[in-house]
Amino acid sequence: MSLLASPAARVSLAFVLVAVLCVPFADLGVTTLDPWTTLGQMASGLLTPSLTTVAAPVEAVAMTVAFALWGVVIAAAAGFALASVFHVVWVRGVCAFLRSIHELFWALIFLQIFGLHPLTGLLAISIPYAGIFAKVYSEILEETDAAASRWSPPGSSAMSVFLFARLPDAWPHIRQYTAYRTECALRSSAVLGFIGIPTLGYYLHSAFMQGLYSDAGGLLLLFFALIGLLRWWLKAYLLPVYLAGGLLLLFDGLPMATAGANFWRFITSDIVPAPLREGQFANFPAWLAELASQSIWPGVVNTLLLTQIALVGCGLLAMLLFPMVSRYLSGTLTRGGGHLLLVIFRSIPEYILAFIFLHAFGPSMLPAALALALHNGAIIAYLIGRHSNELVLRADRGRGLNPYAFELTPRLYGQFLAFLFYRWEIIFRETAIVGILGVQTLGFFVDNAMQALKFDQAFALILVTGFLNLGIDAVSRVIRRSLRLSRASDCGPVAAYRPNDGDEHKRSGSNMAVQHTAGANT
C-alpha cells in the first residue's frame, strides 16, 4: 500500500496544496530597501543590550507581572466557577465565544470604555482566559476517576463529594495548567504594551520605533529572563506578596473617571450599527453591504490566506527543527543549540516577533507569516522532540535520515498532526490580530474602524473574527476526530513548557495538562 493512501498523508497534502494555492494571492513582498542591514542592527542590538532609555525597567517588569498575575487570578476564579456549570449548553457557548476573541481585541474594546485605566488590561486578559480556564478545568475534573464520587455515601452534600472525591486528584493538573497559563499571561501582558498599557511591550515598541536597538535588545533579554526564570520566582508562598504589590502598583492614583457611564454608552449606543442607532432601519442593508465589501471580505480573505500559509509553514518548520532536540538524531552540542533556538522563538509572542520582522521587511504578509510559522513551529518542534526522546528504538535502527524517515516520523506523525490542528485556531486568532501592525488581516480593519471612532463597524468585525474562529475550531475537531487524533491518548507523555518540571505528573501518568498545554496556548 502506498504511503499516500493513508488518511493522515492525504490530509497533510491537501493542506500543503491549499497553502501553495494561497501564495499567489498573498502579498509576500519585501518593501524595505535594505532589510538585512536592519536585521543586522537588531541582532547587534541584542548582543549589546542596554536599558538607558527605559526610565524604570523595574517598573515595566513589575507592571507586566502585576497585570499577568491579577489577570490569571481573576480568570482562574471565574473559570473555576464556570467549570461547575459547564454542562449547561449556553455556558459552553458563552465561554467558547469569550475565548475566541483575542486579548488585544478585548483591550481595544475596553480602551474605548475605561481609557488607559488598569481595568482595561486586567479585563483584556481575564475575560478570554476565564473562557479557557472554564473549558480546561471542567475537562480536567471530568477526566478524574469518577469511581470515588460514584461510591460516595448517598446523601452526602454535593460539595463534600466534590472536595473529597473530585478535587484532590484534579488539583495537581489544575495547578500545573494554571502555572502554564501564567506564563502565557506574561506574554499577553507584554503584548498589551503595544496598545499603550505600560508593560514591557510599551517600552519595546518605543525603543524599536526610535531605532534604539540596544535598548530593544535589553528589553527582550529582560523578557526572556522573566519567562525563563519563572519557576524560580513564581512560588505559591510568594504569590500573596506579588498580588498585594501588584494591586498597589496597578491602582496607584489612577482615577476611575466616568467608567460606568462610558460602559453603558458603549454597549447601548456606540457598538450598535449606525443605521439602527439613528432609527433609519432602511439604511441597514446598505451599511452592512458597505462594511462587507470594504472590510469584512478583504479582511476575511487575507486572514484565511495568511492562516493557511502560516499553518503549513509552521508544520514544515516543526518537522525540520525537531531533529535538533531529538536524542536519536542529534548530539549533545546540537541539542543544546537547538533548545536555545527553540526557547527563543517560543518565548517571544508572535505579535512581537511579527512587529520585529515588519520593522525589517516592511508591511506585507511575509513578516507575519514568518513570525507565526517560527513561533508555533518552535513550540511543536519542541513538543515532538521531547516526545521522540521518550520513545525506545531498536538498536539496529540505522543512522542519519533512515531513523528519521522510518522510525521516528511514522511514530510521531499522528501526534504532530494533533498538535498542529490544535494550534490552527490559535494561528488564526493571532493572524487576525497582527493586522493591528499593518498587515491587512481582520485586525487591520478593526483597528482602522476604532481609530475612525466607528465602533459599530469595529465590533461587527470582531464578531466576525470570533465566529470564524469558532468555525475553524469546529473543522479542526472534525479532522482530528476523523484521523483519530483525539485527546490525551494521542498527545503522549510529553511535558510542554512546564514551569514546575518533573513533579508528580510524570508519576501519575496522566497527560491531560500536557494536551491542554499544547492546545490552548496564545
Place this chain on the structure above:
Amino acid sequence: MTPYRLRNASVGYDGHAVLRDVRIDIRPGERVGLIGRSGAGKSTLINFAYNAYPDDSALIPQALGLVDSLSALHNVYMGRLDKHSTVYNLLNLVRPCRRALGEIRALLEPLGLAEQLHRRAGELSGGQRQRVAVGRGLYRGARLLLADEPVSALDTCQARAVLDQLCDRYDTALIALHDIELAREYTQRLIGLFNGRVLFDRRTEAITATDLTDLYQR
C-alpha cells in the same frame, strides 16, 4: 426485620455481565457468599444490590474507588461524608479532627495500616490499597455489607484478619469471593453464579463437591 430482596428479570451494565431472573433474599444476621467464575455476574449482582439499598449498604467495590492524592485516613473518612455538614467535612479535609483521627486509627491498626495512615493512597501497594478500601467499608457502619472480592490482593493470613474484622462489624453481608475455602469459612450461605444465573443457593454446609465442580468446570 424484613430481608433485603433482590428481584429483577434482567440486569446489565455496559460492559458487565447480564443477570437473568435474579431472586435472592438476604435475611438480617445472615452472611452470604457469592462464588463463580470471572464474568459470571458477581460484580453486577453486588452493584445491583447497592443500587437497590444504597442507604443501608457499606460498599467495597472491586475497583476500590480510592482518591489517589488523598491520605489513607481521608479515604476512610469519606465513608461518612453524609453524616456531617459540608463545613465540618471541609475542616476535616484540611486537618482531621482528633475524634475522626482516633476512630480511623483504631480501624486501620488491626488491618496493619497504622504506619500508612497519613500516606497518600496513590503511594500504597495493591494490598494496602485494598485494606484502605476495607477500612472505608468498616467506617461506613451501615447494616448491610456489600463486598466485591475484598481480599483478592492479600495472602491468606491477611485475608483472614480482614474478613474477621468485616464479620465482626457486619453480621449481614453479601461478599463475592474467589477463594472457596474462605467463602466456606466466613459465610452461612453460598450462592453459585454461572453465566448470570443462580446455579445454587444453599446453606454453606450443604454445598457439595459436585456443586463446585459443576460451577467451575461446566
